[in-house]
Amino acid sequence: MAKEPQGRRPTRRSWAEPWKVKVVEPIKMLSPAERERAIAEAGYNTFLLRSEDVYIDLLTDSGTSAMSDWQWAGMMMGDEAYAGSRNFYHLEAAIREHYGYRYVVPTHQGRGAENLLSRILIEPGDFVPGNMYFTTTRLHQELAGGTFVDVIVPEAHDPADESPFKGNVDLEALEALIRKVGADRIPYVCIAGTVNMAGGQPMSMANARAVRELTARHGIRVMLDATRAVENAYFIQQREPGYRDKPVAEILREYCSCTDGCTMSGKKDALVNIGGWLAVNERELYEEASNLVVVYEGLHTYGGMAGRDMEAMARGIVESVDDDHIHARVGQVEYLGHKLIDLGVPVVRPIGGHAVYLDARAFYPQIRQDDFPAQTLAASLYADSGVRAMERGIVSAGRDAETGEHHYPALELVRLTIPRRVYTQAHMDLTAESVAAVFDARESARGLKMTYEPKYLRFFQARFEPL
Numbered sequence: 056m057a058k059e060p061q062g063r064r065p066t067r068r069s070w071a072e073p074w075k076v077k078v079v080e081p082i083k084m085l086s087p088a089e090r091e092r093a094i095a096e097a098g099y100n101t102f103l104l105r106s107e108d109v110y111i112d113l114l115t116d117s118g119t120s121a122m123s124d125w126q127w128a129g130m131m132m133g134d135e136a137y138a139g140s141r142n143f144y145h146l147e148a149a150i151r152e153h154y155g156y157r158y159v160v161p162t163h164q165g166r167g168a169e170n171l172l173s174r175i176l177i178e179p180g181d182f183v184p185g186n187m188y189f190t191t192t193r194l195h196q197e198l199a200g201g202t203f204v205d206v207i208v209p210e211a212h213d214p215a216d217e218s219p220f221k222g223n224v225d226l227e228a229l230e231a232l233i234r235k236v237g238a239d240r241i242p243y244v245c246i247a248g249t250v251n252m253a254g255g256q257p258m259s260m261a262n263a264r265a266v267r268e269l270t271a272r273h274g275i276r277v278m279l280d281a282t283r284a285v286e287n288a289y290f291i292q293q294r295e296p297g298y299r300d301k302p303v304a305e306i307l308r309e310y311c312s313c314t315d316g317c318t319m320s321g322k323k324d325a326l327v328n329i330g331g332w333l334a335v336n337e338r339e340l341y342e343e344a345s346n347l348v349v350v351y352e353g354l355h356t357y358g359g360m361a362g363r364d365m366e367a368m369a370r371g372i373v374e375s376v377d378d379d380h381i382h383a384r385v386g387q388v389e390y391l392g393h394k395l396i397d398l399g400v401p402v403v404r405p406i407g408g409h410a411v412y413l414d415a416r417a418f419y420p421q422i423r424q425d426d427f428p429a430q431t432l433a434a435s436l437y438a439d440s441g442v443r444a445m446e447r448g449i450v451s452a453g454r455d456a457e458t459g460e461h462h463y464p465a466l467e468l469v470r471l472t473i474p475r476r477v478y479t480q481a482h483m484d485l486t487a488e489s490v491a492a493v494f495d496a497r498e499s500a501r502g503l504k505m506t507y508e509p510k511y512l513r514f515f516q517a518r519f520e521p522l
């Protein structure tokens with residue numbers, strides 16, 4: 056064997072982002088006293104902070120990505136015709152090529168597509184199984200009269216479990232539900248990869264295929280929440296035997312081919328600030344959707360988007376499936392995650408695709424879930440450094456539609472969500488140092504009391520006071 060090289064030369068070569076910066080946007084950190092005042096005025100809810108008062112904004116990766124020069128050039132090519140804009144046809148072509156579905160209905164963002172799909176397919180009394188809930192997805196299913204049933208694998212609920220595909224569907228749980236309520240009470244199975252609420256965890260191709268087989272036997276459709284399907288395809292490439300040498304673009308198409316259609320928030324994978332779509336393979340469903348979209352979004356060739364926005368999304372889709380892009384995107388998230396692990400901070404493992412999730416239960420064992428440990432942690436992090444994160448625990452889980460009680464999710468998390476192509480490694484370092492400082496001060500934390508609670512999606516606008 057060759058001898059290891061002597062001296063300070065590293066044996067592992069670093070990689071870097073496949074882009075350079077052309078435009079910058081100044082940000083500034085407020086003083087500690089100003090941050091304390093800002094978070095108190097925001098009712099200890101990071102959604103209610105002014106973005107100007109935030110230093111590093113890790114609230115969400117939704118609509119916060121940086122567009123490329125090619126996308127911005129496309130914005131100048133907007134065809135703002137009311138009907139039949141050329142940008143719609145570019146978008147349709149990009150979705151057909153990279154996701155593989157036949158028919159496309161644009162919507163203003165993901166929840167617009169969820170609304171259409173839920174209204175078309177769900178009848179009151181139906182059940183919609185899914186691999187963990189997502190806030191807007193479940194709400195639209197419920198508003199249409201359906202009941203969401205979680206059929207994710209049990210390890211998804213354990214932040215310390217290192218399984219590579221914690222987003223998988225528990226096939227036995229799905230089969231048991233079909234047996235219990237009957238296939239005709241299940242309009243579709245809603246799968247998502249990666250699974251946002253489980254910590255950005257992927258589902259495997261083998262599992263997607265198995266879901267396809269099981270549902271086909273019962274004549275049940277599979278609809279994909281494709282919001283982060285590109286990131287999911289990257290994890291399949293990295294972790295699933297047989298995919299290492301396949302391009303992410305090819306894996307994405309194979310993954311989508313296990314489903315009958317998708318809802319999509321273009322604000323995530325597709326690298327735009329606004330936009331989404333519903334895509335289906337069945338002509339009849341398409342006709343219903345393109346009729347209904349006129350009521351809620353706009354004509355079926357713009358669906359609530361400007362022509363320029365559709366062009367930016369069409370180009371964003373092309374960029375999103377580039378292997379170098381997706382490697383750098385997920386690589387930055389993993390960089391922050393492993394830095395926190397090295398500092399001894401409890402995080403959800405393995406590190407997810409779009410965010411690092413702090414385990415607020417392990418952070419603050421002294422705070423009961425009723426006193427909102429994750430909400431407390433997000434507020435403390437902002438006060439420490441102006442880094443804005445998001446609660447993903449009991450506040451996000453909301454109340455049971457029937458009993459009115461809190462849902463008590465097993466995971467009580469704070470999400471540090473990384474926008475695409477926006478922050479540098481130094482921003483990640485500062486974030487990790489701030490989380491470590493809050494962790495070191497964990498014993499003095501005491502929890503919060505909710506003083507205002509909106510009826511729908513309460514996490515957006517709820518207000519709190521320190522206990």
Ligand SMILES: *Cc1c(COP(=O)(O)O)cnc(C)c1O
Pocket residue numbers: 117164165166167189191192247251280282283319320321322323330331
């Ligand atoms: C963001 C998101 C949605 C909803 O999309 P919007 O564009 O915010 O309306 C649906 N599903 C998942 C998994 C998401 O992350």
